[in-house]
Amino acid sequence: MKQLTTIFLSLLLILTSSYATAQTQQLEQTKQTKPTEATLHHKQRQGLHGMLLFSNGAELFASHLPMFHAPHDMQVIFSLTVQDKQLQHSLISQLAQQNTIWSIEPEAFDLSNLGSAQQLSISQFTANIYQGHFERGGVKRYTQQITVNRLIVKQVLSKSLPSQRHYQKITPDNQPIQYYALRIEGRPGIDHIIKVESEPTANNQRNLADDFSFPFAPQAPSDHAIAEKLAIKPEKVNTLYLETGDLK
Known part of the structure; x- marks a missing residue:
C-alpha cells in the first residue's frame, strides 16, 4: 500500500510539473504574438502619403496632402533635403521661380512616426518626384532619398x-x-x-x-x-x- 501511495504521488508530481511547464510556454508564446503598443502605433497611419513640394529659394519644403479619414488625417509640413546635392540646388532654384505644382510620391510609411521622437521615428524615406500632381497627370522626374530636416506643422485634422x-x-x-x-x-x-x-x-x-x-x-x-x-x-x-x- 505504501508503495502504491509513493507511485501515485510521483505521478501527480510529474503531471503537475508538466502542466506548469505547458502554462509557462503558452504565456511566453502569448507575449511574443500579442501586439505591443509600439506595434499598434506603427500601423496607425501606414500608407502612401503624397505631398506638395515647394521652395523659398533657400530650402525645399513638403506639405502632406491630407484627407479627413485615416491614414491620411494629419497636416504635416517640413523642410527637407534630397540625396543628390546638385539636384537639391537645382530644385531649390527652379521651384522658387515657378508658380506651378511639384509633388512627391513617397514609399509607404506610418505618417504618425514622421519626424517623431519615438523609437519608430522616420527621418528618411525614398520618393518619386513629380512635375505636377502625382495623381493628376504629373510627370515623374526623379527618384530620391529624402531626409526630414525639421518639422514645422504636425497635427491631426x-x-x-x-x-x-x-x-x-x-x-x-x-x-x-x-x-x-x-x-x-x-x-x-x-x-x-x-x-x-x-x-x-x-x-x-x-x-x-x-x-x-x-x-x-x-x-x-x-x-x-x-x-x-x-x-x-x-x-x-x-x-x-x-x-x-x-x-x-
Whole structure:
C-alpha cells in the first residue's frame, strides 16, 4: 500500500510539473504574438502619403496632402533635403521661380512616426518626384532619398468648425519668397498654401507677420484679401495650392 501511495504521488508530481511547464510556454508564446503598443502605433497611419513640394529659394519644403479619414488625417509640413546635392540646388532654384505644382510620391510609411521622437521615428524615406500632381497627370522626374530636416506643422485634422481661418508662416524670415499655410480645421476643410514675394524694408529686412486670420467662411480668402491683410502689393501674393475636394 505504501508503495502504491509513493507511485501515485510521483505521478501527480510529474503531471503537475508538466502542466506548469505547458502554462509557462503558452504565456511566453502569448507575449511574443500579442501586439505591443509600439506595434499598434506603427500601423496607425501606414500608407502612401503624397505631398506638395515647394521652395523659398533657400530650402525645399513638403506639405502632406491630407484627407479627413485615416491614414491620411494629419497636416504635416517640413523642410527637407534630397540625396543628390546638385539636384537639391537645382530644385531649390527652379521651384522658387515657378508658380506651378511639384509633388512627391513617397514609399509607404506610418505618417504618425514622421519626424517623431519615438523609437519608430522616420527621418528618411525614398520618393518619386513629380512635375505636377502625382495623381493628376504629373510627370515623374526623379527618384530620391529624402531626409526630414525639421518639422514645422504636425497635427491631426479636427472636424470641429473653428471661428477663424488661421494662416501660419511656414518659412523663415529675411527670404525673398515666404509661404503661409492654412491650419486645416473644420470639415469641409481647405488645404491652402500661399506664396508671397516679400520686399525689403528701409533697414533691408524682409519680415512678414508670423500669422494672420480671417473670420470663418466656407471658401478660402482671395489672394487680394491676403495681400491687404499683409499690407503688401496684390501682385506679390499667389496661391500655390488650393484643395477642397479631398477634404469634404
